Amino acid sequence: MFVLRSDYGTAGDQEQAIQELIKQINEGQERCVLMGVTGSGKTFAMANIIERLQIPTLILSHNKTLARQLWQEMSELFPENAVEYFVSYYDYYQPEAYLPGRDMYIDKELQMNERIEQERFSTVASLVSRPDVIAVGTVSVIYGLNPPEVFQQSHVRLSVGQEADPQDIVRELVALQYRRTTGEIVRGDVRLRGEVLDVWMPSRDDPIRIKFGWDGIERIQVCEALSWEPLDEIEEAWIHPREFYMTSEDKFGKAIEDIEEELDKRVDYYHSKGMEIEAHRIEQRTKFDLEMLTEVGSCKGVENYSRHFDGREKKERAYCLLDFFSTCAEQFHGSPEKYLVIMDESHVTLPQVGGMYGGDYSRKKNLIDHGFRLPSAYDNRPLRIDEFQELIPQMLYVSATPGERELRHLAEVTNQPVPKGLLHVPSGGGARKSDIEKRKERAFLADTMENIEGVVQMEIRPTGLLDPVIEVRPTEGQVQDLEDEIRLRIKENERVLVTVMTIKFAEEVSEYLNRNGFKAHYLHSEIDTLERTEIIKALRLGHIDIIVGINLLREGLDIPEVSLVTIFDADKEGFLRNERSLLQTIGRASRNQNGKVILYADSVSDAMKASIKQTIERRKRQNLYNEENGINPKTIMKAMPVMNSESSDLMAGVAGKGAGGGRRLVAKKPGKKGVEGLAKKFALGASGWNSTGSVLDNISQPDWIDEDVSFSNLIGDESIEKSEEKLKLISKMEKEMKAAAARLDFERAAQIRDRIYQLENPTN
Numbered sequence: 001m002f003v004l005r006s007d008y009g010t011a012g013d014q015e016q017a018i019q020e021l022i023k024q025i026n027e028g029q030e031r032c033v034l035m036g037v038t039g040s041g042k043t044f045a046m047a048n049i050i051e052r053l054q055i056p057t058l059i060l061s062h063n064k065t066l067a068r069q070l071w072q073e074m075s076e077l078f079p080e081n082a083v084e085y086f087v088s089y090y091d092y093y094q095p096e097a098y099l100p101g102r103d104m105y106i107d108k109e110l111q112m113n114e115r116i117e118q119e120r121f122s123t124v125a126s127l128v129s130r131p132d133v134i135a136v137g138t139v140s141v142i143y144g145l146n147p148p149e150v151f152q153q154s155h156v157r158l159s160v161g162q163e164a165d166p167q168d169i170v171r172e173l174v175a176l177q178y179r180r181t182t183g184e185i186v187r188g189d190v191r192l193r194g195e196v197l198d199v200w201m202p203s204r205d206d207p208i209r210i211k212f213g214w215d216g217i218e219r220i221q222v223c224e225a226l227s228w229e230p231l232d233e234i235e236e237a238w239i240h241p242r243e244f245y246m247t248s249e250d251k252f253g254k255a256i257e258d259i260e261e262e263l264d265k266r267v268d269y270y271h272s273k274g275m276e277i278e279a280h281r282i283e284q285r286t287k288f289d290l291e292m293l294t295e296v297g298s299c300k301g302v303e304n305y306s307r308h309f310d311g312r313e314k315k316e317r318a319y320c321l322l323d324f325f326s327t328c329a330e331q332f333h334g335s336p337e338k339y340l341v342i343m344d345e346s347h348v349t350l351p352q353v354g355g356m357y358g359g360d361y362s363r364k365k366n367l368i369d370h371g372f373r374l375p376s377a378y379d380n381r382p383l384r385i386d387e388f389q390e391l392i393p394q395m396l397y398v399s400a401t402p403g404e405r406e407l408r409h410l411a412e413v414t415n416q417p418v419p420k421g422l423l424h425v426p427s428g429g430g431a432r433k434s435d436i437e438k439r440k441e442r443a444f445l446a447d448t449m450e451n452i453e454g455v456v457q458m459e460i461r462p463t464g465l466l467d468p469v470i471e472v473r474p475t476e477g478q479v480q481d482l483e484d485e486i487r488l489r490i491k492e493n494e495r496v497l498v499t500v501m502t503i504k505f506a507e508e509v510s511e512y513l514n515r516n517g518f519k520a521h522y523l524h525s526e527i528d529t530l531e532r533t534e535i536i537k538a539l540r541l542g543h544i545d546i547i548v549g550i551n552l553l554r555e556g557l558d559i560p561e562v563s564l565v566t567i568f569d570a571d572k573e574g575f576l577r578n579e580r581s582l583l584q585t586i587g588r589a590s591r592n593q594n595g596k597v598i599l600y601a602d603s604v605s606d607a608m609k610a611s612i613k614q615t616i617e618r619r620k621r622q623n624l625y626n627e628e629n630g631i632n633p634k635t636i637m638k639a640m641p642v643m644n645s646e647s648s649d650l651m652a653g654v655a656g657k658g659a660g661g662g663r664r665l666v667a668k669k670p671g672k673k674g675v676e677g678l679a680k681k682f683a684l685g686a687s688g689w690n691s692t693g694s695v696l697d698n699i700s701q702p703d704w705i706d707e708d709v710s711f712s713n714l715i716g717d718e719s720i721e722k723s724e725e726k727l728k729l730i731s732k733m734e735k736e737m738k739a740a741a742a743r744l745d746f747e748r749a750a751q752i753r754d755r756i757y758q759l760e761n762p763t764n
Helices: 014-026 042-053 064-077 114-127 148-153 166-175 249-272 276-296 302-310 321-333 346-369 375-379 385-391 404-413 433-438 445-451 478-491 503-515 529-541 579-589 606-629 645-652 678-682 695-699 711-716 724-742 746-760
Strands: 031-036 057-060 082-086 090-094 097-099 104-106 109-112 133-137 156-159 189-193 196-199 208-213 216-223 230-234 236-239 340-344 395-399 456-458 469-473 495-499 520-523 546-549 562-567 596-600
Touching: 014 031, 014 042, 014 456, 031 042, 031 404, 042 057, 042 064, 042 340, 042 395, 057 064, 057 321, 064 082, 064 133, 082 114, 097 346, 114 133, 114 321, 133 321, 148 321, 156 166, 156 216, 166 189, 166 196, 166 208, 208 236, 249 276, 249 302, 249 375, 276 302, 302 375, 321 385, 340 346, 346 375, 346 385, 346 395, 346 404, 395 404, 404 445, 445 579, 445 606, 469 606, 478 495, 478 503, 478 562, 478 596, 495 579, 503 520, 503 546, 520 529, 529 546, 562 579, 579 596, 579 606, 724 746
Parallel strands: 031 395, 031 456, 057 133, 057 340, 082 133, 340 395, 469 596, 495 546, 495 562, 520 546, 562 596
Antiparallel strands: 090 109, 097 104, 156 236, 189 196, 196 208, 208 216, 216 230
16 A cells, blocks of 8 residues: 655645646556646656555656656655666666677676665566565666566565475575575575575565574564664565576477577578678687577577567567566556556657667667677567557656647547647657648747647646746846846855856856856856766856756756856757757756746747746746745755765765665666775865866866876976976876777767876966
8 A cells, every 4th residue: 555654745836736636546547647837846746646656656767867766756755665766787888799890899898786786686576576666777777578478477476474394495586596605695695594585585685583482484574684683573584586588498498499590590691692791700700609598508698689588479579567567557556557656757768768679679770780699689679669568558648848748649639639739750750751841831839729628737846946037138248247147146145057059168157257266167068967967056056157058958957046047059950949948048047935037048939938938927827926925935944965065975985875775776886986985086075176276177077187196287387397206197188088989979079188188288
């Protein structure tokens, strides 16, 4: 049973929206849309919907950071239920590829995150063993897994009072690929000492100890991993396989035969086409893989043979996490369709899901055409968008700016006429070029909303805050005008976000502001995720007053201290300045009672007109609601962050809150080349910031700068030109430059080359 725990209830128009969505879902509507303005409490509304429906729920997000944020919030709201986290377990992933034009083969490289793999295990284990599961995931959910039946059948159930022999249990666990050991035990190990059996499942933070007596199992305990002190007594333990992918001996043998048969056909095909090099290549590579499979049970790139091991037909989709939700729904709720998918920020997430298949197919085609992989590799793939949509019985799209695909899909499932101007493509799919060229009028959000019924809206914020005031100003003298506005905000102890079009311009504006006595920093995709988090914390704390960014200042950025958002080149139509992007960026100023947005432009584009019109109309409705209910808008009060807290957490391998509260493991402790020493390196924290020093010196140093050596000082200080520290630094940079060039990151290599030149020629 899902139980929501919160110190506050619904407010504003949340209850009205929740009730309308519940009604639509209970009436069997396949697709619903929740349009909630920034700050209206969409996450809390989602939680209320889950509690009232009482069915398993998958929440999809478009990136790991926002998914983790959602997981933390749901863990706090549902402390008694299984709130799981399912994202890609690769910290780094370079897929196998072949570039025909350069005749260059790129081998697969990856670095797996053990903790995320553990959490994926936990998700699957929960779905096959309990009814109250909320999983927060990314696009990883559409990639292949073993069938749910295999995971269900391949497990060991132990209960107190069960007649069982410890040696028999060990044999069963070894058959599930657990490693037997007599010494220290780690995840995936089993250890038998006399009448005590210790098992550590990959999905658990703590191992299980089973104690046997004359009549069988006497006790099952959950123990602390280091001291083995008992933490809890349980009546039953469900022990799942050590590995995600399991297959029987008969299936394995049949798969080997099928691969050999496919290889023979492929070699004959190449010979018939006179492609002798490709024939030789595929024969050598596949025979090596077959030998590895026969000898050790696995090989590099074994996933490319998954169709044979699963027993699937050609072009048949792989099993994925959605199949586990269907199994959970059927087992515990009576129907395989009794589960819900909530797609957060759907205007970004749905196109992302739709684009995965095409990219995977294009890469595989080159490998298969040139003899690096068998054609069955095509079937190791993510779901196509039509397969994804067919698998999901009911889905709720959630966004402040629903995309055209979601709105079109809503019209289709409710038998409404599709408004003129929406993309004429299947929901979630891409538009053909001819279709886009035929469409003469673009469908703006406000116009579309007037012609589609059933879109549930949340416009009233629980805090009573209004949408920000918007002004359009000319580009001439825009930076000087910005300086005047910033000074006004600094006097009120408020913050500023500046959005620009390019990385270079973001850095130039930031540096210009710093030279003029402001505390500013840029934020873009080339900045490490961890440093990005610390920069945002520094803004909230007042260590810096301005962040200059590109599109990172849109979805998911929650900074109540920001009262001014400025948008340069607002009239330049395109992805970063379309209607939905403008509305999302404007929303960043809606958490402060003094919220204001300035659009710098020499003309007013259609996207600007649409976004300004919607903002003004919503502001009027919000103000009317406040007057009728006697609400006085107040800036959101949010606890201040602690500088370096996430750094220290990540160094320790923990973050967030688990189901029982407190911190929870998220990764193994990184080595020296990770975030260790980050606080010292970037001088983060109150003592590291001052009004005279440059903010850039404090938090923008690249990874290869020594903790005690400042890059700017090295350039400017003639006295250490030939010092040992400087030579060491240059040597480090040269190695990094060569490494960047070797991995074809020539832009990075060129940047480092220029910095080396600066160090060697300080007067130039």
